[in-house]
Amino acid sequence: MQTIIHWFRRDLRVSDNTALHEAWSRGNCVVPVFILDDAILQAADCAAARVAYQLGVLESLRKNLEALGHRLILRHGTPHEELVKLSRDVKADAVFTNRDYEPYAIARDRKVAGALYEAGVYFESFKDHVIWENREILTKAGEPYTVFTPYSRAWRAKGVPPPVPKLGRAKTPVPESVKSLPVPTSSDALGHRLRQQLPDAGEHAGLEVLKQFLADRVYRYDTSRNFPADEAGTSRLSPHFRFGTVGTRTVFAKLFAARDTAPPASDAACQVWETELIWREFYQQILANYPHVAERCFRPEYDDLKWSGTDAQFDAWCAGQTGFPIVDAAMRCLNATGGMHNRLRMIVAMFLTKDLLISWQRGERYFMQQLLDGELAANNGGWQWSAGCGTDAAPYFRIFNPVSQGEKFDPEGNFVRKWVPELRDAPAELIHQPWENPLLLARSKYPAPIVDHARQRERCLAMFKAVKAPTPKA
Ligand SMILES: Cc1cc2nc3c(=O)[nH]c(=O)nc-3n(C[C@H](O)[C@H](O)[C@H](O)COP(=O)(O)OP(=O)(O)OC[C@H]3O[C@@H](n4cnc5c(N)ncnc54)[C@H](O)[C@@H]3O)c2cc1C
Structure with a gap:
């Protein structure tokens, strides 16, 4: 083929990129394009942090492509229209892209395939975002796994393919006459005002984060x-996985290398981290196999739960003003940085659903x-797991106590002190x-708890018992 467009979406890197490598191998001229899509930018769940971060990623991608003699084309519009226009501009024979498993992306790509077909342009998509796609790991009965542990066993048994080669130098440059927008320098231009300080973006930053973690921190990850x-x-x-500034195969290859050079005692810690990476794949295949989860409970009987919490309680949760220090510290951290630790995500999600109902x-x-790392599959999986209506094999009556969770995972209270300055001296x-000492609470100006945990726990159990609880499948 002469000219192949590579359509970047969540794979914003030049190394270990399946579709990009295929385009370079099979074509004489690769036209790399990214399309700013208003359906995403104006969606109700679009985060300013992600928009701003993505612009940083795009600028870094532009430079990385330029260093190899390629020119990133940036367009703003509806993907199927922009791709047909660009195909005409560059006389493209084909458009290549890496697959995305979110319902919006699947519908968008179907439209793109149809429009390109009409325009006489070949369209091909590739597996890249995950190691194993939704129909590649199935139970003996040919069904998708819905419980993590047997899935992870089957996943491990399949092994991991090596990274694909880095993009080669441009064979034929994209003609200067092909128009591109400049990468916006601020998310304001796209209607999103950034409030947070963001970490470094781009492929070099992603590889550096990975390198530093695997140098030694991974060996104590289990603890x-x-x-x-x-x-x-x-x-x-996680932000690098979200935007594809690290390749999944690269992460596994480097993890295995780190494990192989470490003392045997570190093997367990490496395995624990590997398990987290498999959780990511697990939720990707759940979303792809059961797209109803994007809107409803994985287990449909829980769609009938009668949630009774109030808007005022929801607002207090969002603002970190519930009176439960570990919950409030976590929410204030999220609001200020766009990030939250996994343990805290579980605590605040369980608190919202099972304490505030x-x-x-x-x-x-x-x-x-x-x-910043917000993505449908992992976020939805984490929320449904915490609420007790998802794929988790554990029953709904696992309810975290925010006090004992705080005491166990923030024993000195250092995390709380950082984000809840009212309690700095507690x-x-x-x-x-802090309510155990009314004088301390009054002096601190920190709110009293907005609910009674023990009472809400009983109300939550009653709420779940009121709907039929099935036995989870293996
Ligand atoms: C309610 C809730 C919402 C969540 N929302 C998101 C989200 O929007 N985006 C997101 O990437 N993760 C989400 N997670 C999973 C997890 O909290 C983050 O991936 C993790 O905190 C990122 O930090 P890290 O990169 O240091 O992870 P590490 O602990 O170093 O793990 C390495 C990688 O494994 C993957 N991973 C780890 N834990 C999980 C998990 N439980 N589920 C899926 N993948 C996992 C991530 O890609 C992560 O970067 C959510 C979890 C919960 C409980």
Whole structure:
């Protein structure tokens, strides 16, 4: 083929990129394009942090492509219209892209395939975002797995393919006459005002984050991963997975290399991290196989739950003003940084659904409006898991106690002190339940708890018991 357009979406890198490598291998001229899509930019769950971060990623991608003699074409519009226009501009024979498993993306790509077909342009998509797609790991009965542990066993048994080669130098440059927008320097231009300080964006930054984590921190991941005050306790790679500034195969290849050179005692920690990476794939295949989860409970009987929390309680949760220090510290951290530790995501999600009795969908949407790494599959999976209506094999009556969770995972109260300055001087034994000392609470100006945990726990159990609880499938 002569000219192949590579349509970038969530794969914003030049190395270990399947469709991009295929385009370069099979074509004489690769035309790399990114399309700013208003359906995404103006959606109710679009986060300013993600928009701003993505612009940083695009600028870095533009430079990386330029270093290899390629020119990034940036367009703004409806993907199927822009791709047909660009195909005409460059006389493209084909458009290549990497697959995305979100319902919006699937519908969009169907439209693109139809429009390109009409225009006489070949369209091909590739697996890239995950190691194994939704129909590649099935039970003996040919069904998708809906419980994580057997899925992870089957996943491990299949092995991991190596990274694909980095994009080669441009064979034929994209003609200068082909128009491109400049990468906007601020998300304001796209209607999103950034409030947070963002981490470094782009492929070099992603590989550096991975390198530093695998240099030594991964070897203690099994013990460090649950403590939010330890900022080095997890990899912090999730924004790079979200925007594809690291290749999934590259991550596994480097993890295996780190594991193979480490003392055998570190093997367990590497395996624990590998399990987290498999969780990511698990939720991707759940979304692809059961797209109804994007709107409703994985287990349909829980769609009938009667949520009874109030708007005022929801607002207090969003603002970090519930009177439960670990919950409030986590929410204030999310609002200020666009990030939140996994343990805290579970705590606040369980608190919203099981203490405040507010539907998981409201929390899921709020997370998407804030999170830098926000993505449908993992966010939805995490919310449904926490609410007890998802794929989790554990029963709905697992309800976290926010006080004991705080005491266990923030024992000195350092995380709370950082984000809830009202409690900076509280002693460690009271920091997770300041109401136990009314004088301390009054002096601190920190709110009293907006609900009684023990009472809400009973109400939650009654709410779940009122709908039929099925036995989970293996
Ligand atoms: C309610 C809730 C909402 C969540 N929303 C998101 C989201 O929008 N985007 C997102 O990437 N993750 C989400 N997670 C999963 C998890 O919290 C983050 O992936 C993790 O905190 C990112 O930090 P890290 O990169 O340091 O992770 P590490 O602990 O270093 O893990 C490495 C990678 O494994 C993957 N991973 C880890 N845990 C999970 C998990 N439970 N589910 C799926 N993938 C996982 C991520 O890609 C992560 O970057 C959510 C979890 C919960 C409970």
